[in-house]
Amino acid sequence: MRARLLVAPIPALLLLGAALLAPGCAKAPALDATPGPKILRFGNGTEPQDLDPHIVTGVTEHHIISALFEGLVTYDASSEGTAPGVAERWETSPDKLTWTFHLRPDARWSNGDSLTARDFLRSFQRILTPSLGSEYAYKLHHVVGAEEFTKGKITDFAQTGFSAPDDHTLVLRLKHPVPYLLEALKHYSWFPVHLPTIEKFGPADRRGSRWTLPANFVGNGPFVLKTWLSNQMITVERSPTYRGAVTPRLDGIAFYAVDSEDAEERMFRGGQLHVTQTVPLGRIDAYRSQPASPLVIAPYYGTYFYRFNTTRPPLDDARVRRALALAIDREAIVKNILRAGQEPALHFTPPYAGFTPGEVLRPELAEARRLLAAAGYPEGRGLRRIEILHNTMEAHKVVAEAIQQMWKTGLGVDVALRNEEWKVYLDSQHSLAFDVARSGWIGDYPDPHTFLDLWVSGGGNNNTGYANPAYDRLLATALNAPDEPARMAIYRELDAIITRDLPVLPLYFYKRVYLLSPKVRNWSSNILDNRGWQYLDLAN
């Protein structure tokens, strides 16, 4: 008992002490004192769901996969334009429906196998295979027969519009012109995967097999997977077989899984990271006023929103959804919590040149209350408690707590928060095991279509249970529009349908807010926050 007396307060003091001392502990090894290997240390947010390009859906995974694989085309050094990837040149038929890609004859996989048009065909076949259930399969549906193949209406892949006249030529026949096709091809859903490797570790349509482990991995990108320490980091090193237009200058990249922005920021200050994923909300102002600040606030083509589970009462009632959407003071969230110049989102599709929203939300508490009462829940009476699901990150929690309070005081709606780790969260979201889920969507290519095709009935990234045949029909006409203004007009109408039906609750349009070390050279960033890793360099 005597020992116990002493022991009890000590952990308390340790807890406090550890908390106070933490920044001191962060003084970790300084960077590159000697000109060693040039390793870029990149704060990548969270542990990736997987490294299989046909399985994943997130931005986190995109960062790593775009280093490990290369598609037909890739980013140029400015990250705004298009540079040859596996295809060294390409041409389009006058009707813009047939695209012919001539592949680099010396293209290789990281195990030395040569990379041919057949690899692409087999990869496209894999992502479209119904039994794989890839969330992103719909990205390839522009090609003739692809959609029918995914739906099982065609079983012979040769009947689709993908073909390879010879080993180094790939032809895509589209069902409608896709003005942004080259941009779309830079997305991982179009990347080739090495089928012989995948098949060595299980059937091609099995998810989560062991082929993505470092010992087994085969890719074709500028970097190749070296180590994978779960929940810590993934390192990639320069691929000896990569024969792109540019040889990577970095020796490797370390992708750190840190889902606490405070820990990440301390690592950056201690010199353990060159680039962070985000900045703690409380520190943005301090960084902003700093001279030669490492803070970067850049445009980011994405929307931060809450998904409603439209299959669960009471959220299956559009009036309830609208009431919840109207009761939120987005201005206060953006100005007082986020503080990096984000725009309140009063409709879903983020601003884009030529696109104007057809309808916007007019937040008004009185109207929200009226709608909730009309739905049978005056002042929130009789409404069950609603749960907001978010993935582990302080900023999501703060926003959720603000919204929790707005719904509570404004509408009398009880809200609980549920926090889940990234993979579990993705799973809950996909299996509709939530009431309201925090979400973000970053464009896969710079065109509003990447936001609007989310809500197609049964779409892999729909995750709300929303299904509207009229919407699907209108979306299908968008790419057949004769010109850009006509296409934008259809987008406008689609966006207005979403604003009316509200399967999601738009909150704000993103800004990319991060810290960047001055040691990083050739850094570039487009509105999708993508770049070719092969261009980057580090100062000694």
Added chain:
Amino acid sequence: MIAAPATAPSVPPAAAERPHSPGRDAWLRLRRNRLAVVSGIFLLALAFTCIVVPPFLGQGYADQNLSLGATSPSAAHWFGTDELGRDQFARVLYGGRISLMVGFVASLVALSIGVTYGAVAGYVGGKLDALLMRVVDILYALPFTIFVILIMVFLKEPMNDLDAWLRRFDFLKNLQGIGKIVGLFAAIGAVEWLTMARIVRGQVLTVKKMEYIEAARTLGYSHARIIFRHIIPNVLGPVIVFTTLTIPAVMMLESFLSFLGLGVDAPLSSWGTLIKDGADKMEDFPWLLIFPGGLFATTLLALNLLGDGLRDALDVRAAKD
């Protein structure tokens, strides 16, 4: 409220001229221990503040003022405000309610399970004793925190149902997350009783050989009556001491669970969650850590000093060491 164990064994002042009873001796000894007295007064004042003051603050733990944001301590907000503009003073006081409540209730849970279990084992003896104590040994061998975490995860769904049910009553309506707190009581109480059971069993083994127990048995009293009327009152000293030392341990455990995100749900806060949030932001908003952290550390210290004083006062043998 906290000093209750200290006053319980005492006798009213009116009886001062009576011969010295052990309880009165203990009370006198405790009073001579200044640290223990100061600690007791501090704890009483703290408990009083946490229980009585919050409704009069005019601000709840969840009331936000987004345009205010995080501000340092001022006349309007004594402990400053957090990022959502919530008054930290209110949050610390409401958090104190939760932390103190968890500390006391979970200790009481541990106390009742431990005393009953230990007394039965010690009194019956033989095979039942061996069996009961082996169960304790096995539970002891389980990694304690993992066990609590498992219970918390396992109880999550039933507790949500309980929560929904409890909140149908008007007076509990505003206590969001009450189910989770009940879950915390159960989880922590379920692991904290083990040492108590061992201590009580050891004491009972000594006491049950005494003549007055023999006498009670000869008079034909039932076993339950003998245990609860004759044995337990005579082993109460060590039990009281151990309980005062369990309370800070339980509060630590609660804050630890909250630190891991298994504690109370937002927007409710306990000292553990406040310290966790404060620790993340201490460089920018140090007051978010200093106030709950300082108060928590002081409370633990006071509880330990009081427990120490009680041990010296009640446990004559230990005091002679």
